[in-house]
Amino acid sequence: MSTNSAINVDKLNVSFGDSHVVKDLSFAVEPGESYGIVGESGSGKSTVLRVLAGLNRDWSGEVDILGKRQPKIRDKAFYRAVQMVFQDPYGSLHPKKTVDDTLAEPLAIHGIRDAETKISRALQDVGLPASFRFRYPHQLSGGQRQRVAIARALVLEPTILLLDEPTSALDVSIQAEVLNLLQALRHERKLTYILVSHDLAVVGHMCERLLVMQFGRGVEEMTAATLAARAPQTAYAQQLLTASEGFRRAG
Amino acid sequence: MADAPLLTLDDLRVDFHTPTGIVNAVRGLSFTLGRERLGIVGESGSGKSMTGRAILDLIPHPGVVTAKRMEFRGKDLTTMDKASRRKLRGRHISMVMQDPKFSLNPVQTVGDQIAEAYRVHHKASARQAKERSLSMLEAVQIREPGRVYDLYPHEVSGGMGQRVMIAMMLIAEPEILIADEPTSALDVTVQLQVLKILDDLVTSRGMGLIFISHDLHLVKSFCDRVIVMYGGKAMETLPASELDRAQHPYTRGLLGCLPDLDHPREKLATLNRDPAWLA
Ligand SMILES: Nc1ncnc2c1ncn2[C@@H]1O[C@H](COP(=O)(O)OP(=O)(O)OP(=O)(O)O)[C@@H](O)[C@H]1O
Ligand SMILES: Nc1ncnc2c1ncn2[C@@H]1O[C@H](COP(=O)(O)OP(=O)(O)OP(=O)(O)O)[C@@H](O)[C@H]1O
Ligand SMILES: [Mg+2]
Numbered sequence: 001m002s003t004n005s006a007i008n009v010d011k012l013n014v015s016f017g018d019s020h021v022v023k024d025l026s027f028a029v030e031p032g033e034s035y036g037i038v039g040e041s042g043s044g045k046s047t048v049l050r051v052l053a054g055l056n057r058d059w060s061g062e063v064d065i066l067g068k069r070q071p072k073i074r075d076k077a078f079y080r081a082v083q084m085v086f087q088d089p090y091g092s093l094h095p096k097k098t099v100d101d102t103l104a105e106p107l108a109i110h111g112i113r114d115a116e117t118k119i120s121r122a123l124q125d126v127g128l129p130a131s132f133r134f135r136y137p138h139q140l141s142g143g144q145r146q147r148v149a150i151a152r153a154l155v156l157e158p159t160i161l162l163l164d165e166p167t168s169a170l171d172v173s174i175q176a177e178v179l180n181l182l183q184a185l186r187h188e189r190k191l192t193y194i195l196v197s198h199d200l201a202v203v204g205h206m207c208e209r210l211l212v213m214q215f216g217r218g219v220e221e222m223t224a225a226t227l228a229a230r231a232p233q234t235a236y237a238q239q240l241l242t243a244s245e246g247f248r249r250a251g
Numbered sequence: 252m253a254d255a256p257l258l259t260l261d262d263l264r265v266d267f268h269t270p271t272g273i274v275n276a277v278r279g280l281s282f283t284l285g286r287e288r289l290g291i292v293g294e295s296g297s298g299k300s301m302t303g304r305a306i307l308d309l310i311p312h313p314g315v316v317t318a319k320r321m322e323f324r325g326k327d328l329t330t331m332d333k334a335s336r337r338k339l340r341g342r343h344i345s346m347v348m349q350d351p352k353f354s355l356n357p358v359q360t361v362g363d364q365i366a367e368a369y370r371v372h373h374k375a376s377a378r379q380a381k382e383r384s385l386s387m388l389e390a391v392q393i394r395e396p397g398r399v400y401d402l403y404p405h406e407v408s409g410g411m412g413q414r415v416m417i418a419m420m421l422i423a424e425p426e427i428l429i430a431d432e433p434t435s436a437l438d439v440t441v442q443l444q445v446l447k448i449l450d451d452l453v454t455s456r457g458m459g460l461i462f463i464s465h466d467l468h469l470v471k472s473f474c475d476r477v478i479v480m481y482g483g484k485a486m487e488t489l490p491a492s493e494l495d496r497a498q499h500p501y502t503r504g505l506l507g508c509l510p511d512l513d514h515p516r517e518k519l520a521t522l523n524r525d526p527a528w529l530a
């Protein structure tokens with residue numbers, strides 16, 4: 001674990017009441033790296049991202065981001081540098097705000113000029129026609145909402161992007177466009193990503209390394225090459241790889 | 252298919268009359284559903300969810316549904332009154348919505364919502380309904396069903412929300428289940444276990460399943476037939492096992508966009524959309 005990691009998590013623990021959902025989790029992400037998190041549903045993946053993003057204040061352990069030890073409550077500059085795309089876009093979009101309001105708001109909060117150009121650019125980047133600017137979330141399909149959520153995270157040009165299932169509601173052609181965009185931005189601007197996904201092929205394509213989680217713990221960290229060679233060490237990771245081959249009808 | 256179809260749709264259309272013009276969400280879709288697993292894949296915004304909602308009579312204002320024929324087991328849905336449509340909903344035809352957390356009541360525990368769904372359609376005491384709901388949660392592979400029963404929707408993970416929604420829709424034992432991206436937030440092992448439940452219902456109880464998904468591999472291995480939609484229309488319908496050999500350029504294009512662990516590449520292929528597909 002180098003000291004100049006973009007993100008360094010050491011012995012992170014998170015509980016909700018009596019349930020201890022993240023247990024002694026440690027990992028580090030290098031600047032410019034794309035790091036995957038996969039694992040069991042309910043194993044704490046979204047919770048980890050929410051802690052990193054400063055949205056959960058009930059945790060213990062140490063979190064360093066961009067060289068700074070992170071307090072429970074973050075400042076405004078933090079939110080400009082670190083953006084999150086939420087797993088459930090409907091819940092993260094305000095029902096009474098148009099796409100335009102949703103994208104204009106973060107720009108206004110951070111006093112960024114030239115909102116007009118930035119908003120059109122962000123919509124174009126995620127493949128949404130300009131005519132969608134004045135639609136409300138309920139007037140969009142599931143995948144269109146997810147793209148608005150991605151556009152909102154990109155519009156601030158953050159350094160770190162925390163992506164929680166960013167393409168799970170997208171058809172594979174739009175997914176390819178969004179993933180290509182994310183890769184291009186990462187290389188151009190040296191961005192750092194954490195990508196949570198259930199799709200091992202997506203993680204293999206996007207990430208250099210990944211962490212497998214189960215029951216709130218990191219069970220195995222591996223490289224994308226190990227994943228592609230289907231050569232993980234642990235039984236659980238192996239099970240995930242087998243399951244990703246598709247449905248088998250017995251008999 | 253030897254027996255009569257559960258559902259027949261002929262020339263289904265869904266239009267939204269908005270201040271800036273008409274949005275044609277579904278543009279003349281026809282298919283029949285038997286006691287089978289029918290997959291629907293296609294472009295984001297191509298009308299998959301609206302098709303499901305139209306079958307259930309849940310198209311939001313200002314959407315308008317028309318069809319030459321829309322029949323559930325021989326009953327004409329186009330002329331049926333709202334109250335009878337509502338009665339079909341839940342008991343006979345159910346839908347697992349794409350945004351489960353949004354479709355759940357935020358101020359009621361997820362367990363109580365499942366129990367309530369049961370009691371709407373079955374005579375049961377509160378205790379029986381709770382027991383039934385707990386066993387449903389267990390069936391969809393929720394760990395610690397007792398704890399999760401008492402959680403509110405914002406306290407469950409994405410994949411738990413999806414399974415709560417599936418439990419709630421299955422508890423009424425519908426004849427047709429429309430599942431809109433039901434497993435997109437599930438890890439692959441839990442996903443297969445949940446699919447196994449749906450599969451058993453089709454095989455043993457003769458349920459008809461409409462399975463809307465972006466996961467082409469999954470649809471190929473799980474479904475019997477698949478409809479490929481683009482711009483509100485069906486581009487082609489084919490046996491799911493032959494998806495790899497699809498002819499239509501849109502379907503071929505989709506297959507080319509998939510990331511593949513065995514064939515890594517710098518940049519994923521993307522689609523060239525041809526306006527002629529909608530002609
Ligand atoms: N506000 C909360 N109150 C109580 N429990 C919570 C809360 N938020 C999350 N949890 C619990 O924490 C656990 C981990 O949830 P989390 O959303 O991090 O899982 P996940 O790995 O992202 O799962 P999925 O893949 O299904 O999205 C779950 O058991 C969930 O019920
Ligand atoms: N209230 C509305 N007003 C105008 N257009 C609408 C409205 N609701 C939905 N639409 C449009 O109808 C089209 C079909 O939507 P639908 O939700 O059926 O897409 P989908 O195929 O399910 O897409 P996804 O895969 O992204 O979920 C979309 O282009 C959407 O923008
Ligand atoms: Mg999650």
Ligand SMILES: [Mg+2]
Nearest residue numbers: 141142300349
């Ligand atoms: Mg949809």
